[in-house]
Amino acid sequence: MPDVLAPFQYDFMQRAFVVALVVGALCSSMGTYVVLRKLSFIGDGLAHASFAGIAIAYLRGANFYAGAAIATIVTALGIGFVHRRGKVSLDTSIGVLFTGAFALGVFLMSRAPRATVDLQSFLFGSILGVSAYDVAMVVGLALAVALAVAALWRPLLYTSFDPVVAQAAGIRAAFLDYALLVIIAMTIIVSLQAVGIVLVAALLVTPAAAASQLTKRFVPMMALSCAFGVFSSVGGLYASYELHASSGATIVLLATLVFFAALGFNAARRPRRAP
Amino acid sequence: MTGAVPAVEVHGLHVRYERVEALQGVDFDLPRGTALGIVGPNGSGKSTLLKAVAGLVQPAEGTVRVQGLPPRELPPGTIGYVPQVEDVDWQFPVSVRDVVTMGRYPRIRPFQRFSAHDHRAVARAIEALDLGAVANRHISELSGGQQQRVFVARAIAQEPLVLLLDEPTTGVDAATEESLLQLVRGLVADGLPVLMTTHDLDRAAEWFDRLIVVDRKILADGTPDEVLESGAYAGIREHTHTHGHRR
Known part of the structure; x- marks a missing residue:
């Protein structure tokens, strides 16, 4: 077997690459809406909030995905509710709820014996440790998210661009806001194993931000973002194997490099302003 | 049946923002194939009236019906x-x-x-x-x-079955204004009801079949010529001028 394919001889690496591919594609596609709606902070917020659910599931011996999903979706809807009803700005609403949920997770974990070892894998991901069950969950959840977006992409685009006129035209803007929050929450749950709580927000924001440097149309932006996301996650996983480094961190670093390359390319192709 | 129902019916409409009462009892009907102009000074509630018809602000009192239904219950695209x-x-x-x-x-x-x-x-x-x-x-x-x-x-x-335009001619060039006028008159001739706010009184007779003067309430309602001759609009301008801003 040639050396370049060496990582693929292990079952755990094959599973890791499948998860990297799915997560890279899903996060970066959804990231297009996140970036256009200026919701970058929410990726961070919901990922941290998921920790409360993960902690409870872990301590009770319950299902990881169920715990993460309940905590994240409840927080997502809570953020939307506090923002809409409490007349609190969205970033303040996110800031209050995500730190609260994260603190609950840390509080519960800190009271449990022998918790510190696992804490590391939640915070920074454990893509090399995913089981066949994890792969099935990731693929299943990703398909559900993809189906939801395929159904709603047009009204989501309209309300992202011009929510007031969209609502006057009969598009249910409030429903779509909540639906998008739930979709983002599910995307984050899918990605937690790969890059962990601390870094998942980067995969949601950075590829889309890079794509926005290179195109002024929505569909090409989503396609480019998806390509950058897959390149970063699969390439980052491969590089982490060769470099003996943390896979989540390598993936995010590669995405960051892609962003700065796009920024540089955009700056270089624009004619300089006359002095 | 639908022919008998006016495209837009507004009855006893009150809209409040926090403590400010933007509209204080507005009544009017808009039949199909009619262009209705809304004029009034700044802060008179003209835009609020359009937003209430669009279902973007909820009435504190009174009713808004579009094609016989509350705006938020309309089929999408109406x-x-x-x-x-x-x-x-x-x-x-x-x-x-x-x-x-x-x-x-x-x-x-x-x-x-x-x-x-x-x-x-x-x-x-x-x-x-x-x-x-x-x-x-x-x-x-x-x-x-x-x-x-x-x-x-x-x-x-x-x-759409009803078209709402909020000062579409403000800040546009003369050619754009002229093409908008032709477009709106063409749509109205095809039966579309149009509700539009404007500052431009000089050309009101060209744009509209009917004109209402709004300053939280309806102060005048009739053909553009009737309304302009009644002096209702000049009256509120005078009033606002001598008494300053009422807020």
Whole structure:
């Protein structure tokens, strides 16, 4: 077997690459809406909030995905509710709820014996440790998210661009806001194993931000973002194997490099302003 | 039956923002095939009245019915609305054609594809607003008049049953104003009811079949000539002038 394919001889690496591919594609596609709606902070917020659910599931011996999903979706809807009803700005609403949920997770974990070892894998991901069950969950959840977006992409685009006129035209803007929050929450749950709580927000924001440097149309932006996301996650996983480094961190670093390359390319192709 | 119901019915409408009462009991009907102009000083509640008809603000008292239903219960695509100031992100990755195409979105169900009729409606709207030459441009590359026309085109592409225009002629060039006038009169002739706010009294008779003067209440209602001759509008201007801003 040639050396370049060496990582693929292990079952755990094959599973890791499948998860990297799915997560890279899903996060970066959804990231297009996140970036256009200026919701970058929410990726961070919901990922941290998921920790409360993960902690409870872990301590009770319950299902990881169920715990993460309940905590994240409840927080997502809570953020939307506090923002809409409490007349609190969205970033303040996110800031209050995500730190609260994260603190609950840390509080519960800190009271449990022998918790510190696992804490590391939640915070920074454990893509090399995913089981066949994890792969099935990731693929299943990703398909559900993809189906939801395929159904709603047009009204989501309209309300992202011009929510007031969209609502006057009969598009249910409030429903779509909540639906998008739930979709983002599910995307984050899918990605937690790969890059962990601390870094998942980067995969949601950075590829889309890079794509926005290179195109002024929505569909090409989503396609480019998806390509950058897959390149970063699969390439980052491969590089982490060769470099003996943390896979989540390598993936995010590669995405960051892609962003700065796009920024540089955009700056270089624009004619300089006359002095 | 639908022929008997006015396109828009507003009865005893009160709208409050926090403590300010923006509208204090407004009544009017808008039949099909009628262009109704709304004039009034700044802060008179003109825009609020359009927003109430669009279902964007809820009445504190009174009722708004469009095609016999509360605005929020209407089938998607019924109301076409062009706000006074488009508060959008001009760097958003959409072309002129993309924005006009959005007009069809309320009428498209999930997973449904664009029909030949959808494509025709978009093409006709682009042509009607003379945007063909800039259809593939990014929205940030347009002049003010072109930007305004894009949002009117989007509303037209929607094929609404009621059209609401909030000061569409403010800040646009004379050619754009003239083409908007021709467009609106053509749509009204085809039976569309149009509700539009304006500052321009000089040409009210060309634009509208009926004119109402609003300053939280309706102060005058009739044909443009009747209303202008009644002096109701001049009266409130005088009043506002001598007594300063009432807030």
